[in-house]
Amino acid sequence: MSGSTFGRSFRVTTFGESHGKAIGCIIDGCPAGLALSEADLTPFMERRRPGQSSFTTGRKEADEAEILSGVFEGRTTGTPISLLIRNKDMHSKDYDDLKDLYRPGHADYTFEAKYGIRDHRGGGRSSGRETAARVAAGAVASKLLGEFGITVRAYTESIGPHAISSFDPDEKNDLYMPDKEAYEKASAYVRELMEQCDSAGGVISCIIHNVPAGLGEPVFDKLSADLAKACMSIGAVKGFEIGDGFQAALSKGSCNNDPFFIKDGSIAKKTNHAGGLLGGISDGSDIIIRCAVKPTASIASTQHTVNRMGDETTLNIKGRHDPVIVPRAVVVVESMAAITIADALMVNMSSRLDRMKEFYN
């Protein structure tokens, strides 16, 4: 069955394999009238693009997304926006040896179990490259959210055991880690692992600011549930939290409840343990989510595995791989969060008869 579509009203469908001709997506349902050009996509694509730093794969992809439809004279028309990214720097031969092997930690075995056939080159459809299409769509969603003053910002909270202890918005580095001291420790840690032909994981945080109260649909389509699905659909993400997450399980009701009070004439909360949602619906405070990212599965050291013929064997992965994918996944988490919020913003509009009547009056 089809599983490459996300969203109900702001609806993203992606396609493409790592070493195929192209990857891309169709965004169906984006409201008409949004100013949009390829230049809006570039900053997002740049953040995910390979070859940015010593911590990313040597694959060189310009990753320029071409807008094929849905934009006329600089504005969206309400019709499907098709975004196309041609694949260029593919070294498919690097994967010839892997044709019959199942790499540990990868989807080789499961794709073959499901489909009986797989494009083994670069991981095919299960490659992290697929996320480039998500990021292109995320750029559009973020532009749309900007029109409502909503911002979505993700960053690296930790790499392996090295977590940030403060948040410095001016700190810029190639791990997207907003704490210089933690960054230095983390980059030393990753470099050490690279020497050991090993890899690291980490945690990505994302803060969504200025979301109006009322988004999210009870009961199954809670905004928290949709954000969880959005993030857990990213290949390497193994855990998801909203607000205090697993810490909440250790807390008490008297501490975990966020008391309401009046701030500048409006309803606000003194704390935000809940992470911006109550009953799965946004309460107007910041939405705070966290994603656990596993260590890169592709490592250069020798691994034990099996092949399709059912023989045990060993494996040495060549090719070009990131020692840690966390920094490049930051913009992917941000993109999925933006798509989810954009969708919720549209879906929510018919919740009240009085507001519908105003709208159509």
Add this chain to the structure above:
Amino acid sequence: MSGSTFGRSFRVTTFGESHGKAIGCIIDGCPAGLALSEADLTPFMERRRPGQSSFTTGRKEADEAEILSGVFEGRTTGTPISLLIRNKDMHSKDYDDLKDLYRPGHADYTFEAKYGIRDHRGGGRSSGRETAARVAAGAVASKLLGEFGITVRAYTESIGPHAISSFDPDEKNDLYMPDKEAYEKASAYVRELMEQCDSAGGVISCIIHNVPAGLGEPVFDKLSADLAKACMSIGAVKGFEIGDGFQAALSKGSCNNDPFFIKDGSIAKKTNHAGGLLGGISDGSDIIIRCAVKPTASIASTQHTVNRMGDETTLNIKGRHDPVIVPRAVVVVESMAAITIADALMVNMSSRLDRMKEFYN
């Protein structure tokens, strides 16, 4: 917009408020030929039912689910199965004082922000009582999975700081905690909090056994993503993990990758850090998920809050509330997991042309 439906092929739509006439659900798409009667639902309903122990609300509900349709001569017919649970022991007056108040940790404020109106009695639609309909549907999904030898088993892993240190399948207690020592500590802990008019949270684990390899649809409808959505749609769940979850972020590729080997002629994995999925598709090993449950929001101690008129005030919650909802949520997690797997099992059938041709031959 509608948000009360879960699943694509095994499709559950719930309805009902805590103090309305009834709650229930329609299961649309259940395969024809499954033996099913009300007796199959009872053991599941019993596990969630209030009034089982000193740790659950005093509300007395028989919670008998009536099958209204979709079953003929003891077997499902392929048509929608409608399940109805009448509400009986409602003390709606207990909630009169809350009519204009927004309870901290509850969805009162957000439902009103979204809809401009709310049924304040017992939390209305956002009440945990809504999960009774999920459990009725989960019982059907579990029965269906049983036909394929698939089992889904959830249990309490921890209450507050008290976690199990071993797993004793024979240990039966009212916290559904499979470790007698941990149970005793946890129950003392909860009793202490009750005296303090406070509440506890905890963690629920769920193991899904014997799932065939190949379930889950790339890329957005990964089985991990669907399980995350399923669990995070349960009111009090604030975090979700699959396999090693957040621990994976601290690990290294060389440790976190699960090596393949041949076991009894079949492909197997030496470890299961991934938790039963690779690339979001089941690999045939146990699927292992964990859910963080927040402390019950309804506590008897005085809390600060605001009312709809925008005044600050204090609140004392009367009514009947669980000091910890973890034990009753165990079967809810199990039910949502079962529904998700049942759906994935059906959806997966058209993945391969050769198998489709066999099917239609």
Add this chain to the structure above:
Amino acid sequence: MSGSTFGRSFRVTTFGESHGKAIGCIIDGCPAGLALSEADLTPFMERRRPGQSSFTTGRKEADEAEILSGVFEGRTTGTPISLLIRNKDMHSKDYDDLKDLYRPGHADYTFEAKYGIRDHRGGGRSSGRETAARVAAGAVASKLLGEFGITVRAYTESIGPHAISSFDPDEKNDLYMPDKEAYEKASAYVRELMEQCDSAGGVISCIIHNVPAGLGEPVFDKLSADLAKACMSIGAVKGFEIGDGFQAALSKGSCNNDPFFIKDGSIAKKTNHAGGLLGGISDGSDIIIRCAVKPTASIASTQHTVNRMGDETTLNIKGRHDPVIVPRAVVVVESMAAITIADALMVNMSSRLDRMKEFYN
């Protein structure tokens, strides 16, 4: 797979068999704040109810729809509205002889081909009785549309060869045929067929008035396509037209195009061959649709058929059957049209960024 749900934002899921315990539906997504009570459903249920006239089955069903959820203090709350209709006057024994027979014109054979099992009593799920749940939902949709000044009115255009030649809004009769002369001919025709143990078909027209321009989503979810699906999903409907329908195929562009002009300062069309839609999107003029209804399949005369064992045999249908179902189907067409328009009205709200910004400002 599930097929008992219609609509995206105003979402109706029905359940129930002709001789099961009950039929009903869940409406998920209805906007909050709509005044609603059982009294709003009654006039719709009455129009479909059996036993109204000599042309309808003798089955006696009060067909009272009970609202189980989603309404609080007389208004919808935005949560699912569950409607329940208990079956009462069932003569299941009338169907004992049909258990192993496949009735011509009925779904007995195809349900069994699909599911391997069927509830043979009264047609089970394929019975026209299923439409009672649609009508209950249609009553809610019509009430909602009324808030926007939109009206939906269906009527009998013809029975067999007898068509109306004028439209008299004051003419009331049990065939719902707004032309007294045609009614008299049609009723004589039906009575004659009853004597011959035979049955009649007919055509139902439906006019939807005051729909704002802009409803319907290109390209697959055109409003015309959704209306077609809505109507063609009614058991006995075999044809669907919008505007001039099949007559348009005989016309010329110079005649069939509807010229625009300015009427009272607004854009209007001089003719309405298109039937209220251009490019599948409403243009503000009346939406006009027509449905062809086949003759009742259940006839009392002897028919040739086969049984499940694969033997040829003959069949005499007992039970209580309408000699023509057109009059009772009028309100079903009206209901499906109302549900479709209500859904389109909600779905359309996010089409323009400028209007979304106004909405959220």
Add this chain to the structure above:
Amino acid sequence: MSGSTFGRSFRVTTFGESHGKAIGCIIDGCPAGLALSEADLTPFMERRRPGQSSFTTGRKEADEAEILSGVFEGRTTGTPISLLIRNKDMHSKDYDDLKDLYRPGHADYTFEAKYGIRDHRGGGRSSGRETAARVAAGAVASKLLGEFGITVRAYTESIGPHAISSFDPDEKNDLYMPDKEAYEKASAYVRELMEQCDSAGGVISCIIHNVPAGLGEPVFDKLSADLAKACMSIGAVKGFEIGDGFQAALSKGSCNNDPFFIKDGSIAKKTNHAGGLLGGISDGSDIIIRCAVKPTASIASTQHTVNRMGDETTLNIKGRHDPVIVPRAVVVVESMAAITIADALMVNMSSRLDRMKEFYN
């Protein structure tokens, strides 16, 4: 909201405007293992391509569909198949005069009412050119159906008043009309209308052969309802029939019911008034549908209309237009029917527990 996706398991999402950079589609959910190359698409694209005969627009488009993803070493992999068709021979200047005009019979006015903006060049998204993407997807669906021995064949039944009186499978002509005599009359008729700067409509029939019994999901997703939606979503289609369609309304139950009998040991029907479906589910006999196509809205004679500024004016359409679109729409109807059946074939697989158990054994 999004409306550019059709199907549940075999899921087609199209994009593109008449004068944009490209049109195309993503097919998500096609089973893995289907032999597929661009050569499979060409015969379908050729049948819809402009410039085939004197009856089609002079626009010259090679209409070569490029496969961007989802196919590896000549076979589908189960991942999304992206098909891209670049637009080439666009004369956008022909449309400059139409920028502010609303053409009668076109979607100019309604797109602007809905979106507040439109790409006026060549009709933008509402252009018949959009159907090229459907045809590319239809070619894939037809290839898939061929693996099951299912054939879908559409043809022109009538142009204006000239209908076929017999069916000659060997007759090949540029109106796709399988009756030489009718073809000659019809082509003379169209030529006459061309001289008068006018246009013609017609009827397309489609026969789907060898569909297994059991496809289609009760009650809203009947196969008849899905076929109706599929066909009515084609821009110029104004009417839809299955089997006897509107003729059934004139018939009697004794004539319209198709008696079952045993043919070569299998259940068959003596007649096929129903058109291959009972209760919306396929019965194994030929599925027969008919679509009414309106006359081309773009005619060269002077028409009255209004502009966006609200002034009445006249209009002379330049550009290149078909005097009758029926012949080019034949393959579009065939494509939409093939997509619908392919989807139903996949969706149906989980209807029975016994067959699911065989499948997973």
